[in-house]
Amino acid sequence: QVQLVESGGGLVQAGGSLRLSCAASGRTFSSYVMGWFRQAPGKEREFVAGISWSVERTYYADSVKGRFTISRDNAKNTAYLQMNSLKPEDTAIYYCAAALKPFGIPTTTLNYDSWGQGTQVTVSS
16 A cells, blocks of 8 residues: 645635645555545545546546546656635635556545545635
8 A cells, every 4th residue: 555645725705726735755656546526514434536547538527527637747746736716615625536557547435555643625606
């Protein structure tokens, strides 16, 4: 498993932007599919975006498509989530997760092996 640490959360006004980072420890980072999930108060954790190990494929939840961009730098063992045009409904704790050599890009929490501690994103109206 890899250890994951998120950063970059904060408070932003609607329409603003934030960039989340997920730093991974371990030498096999490039073997993992990376995903971002979020969890709002009283709601289940939901998939936001995922990226394949080779950076060739990405996948987004409909709710963030066109506004969020996932990327990764395997040389830096870091994944990113660029969030633009933020809305109050994007308010949640955001988690990065790693899945070791799955089939495709998983969208369910059970398919991910490692999780970060989460970073709070709050979007004010």
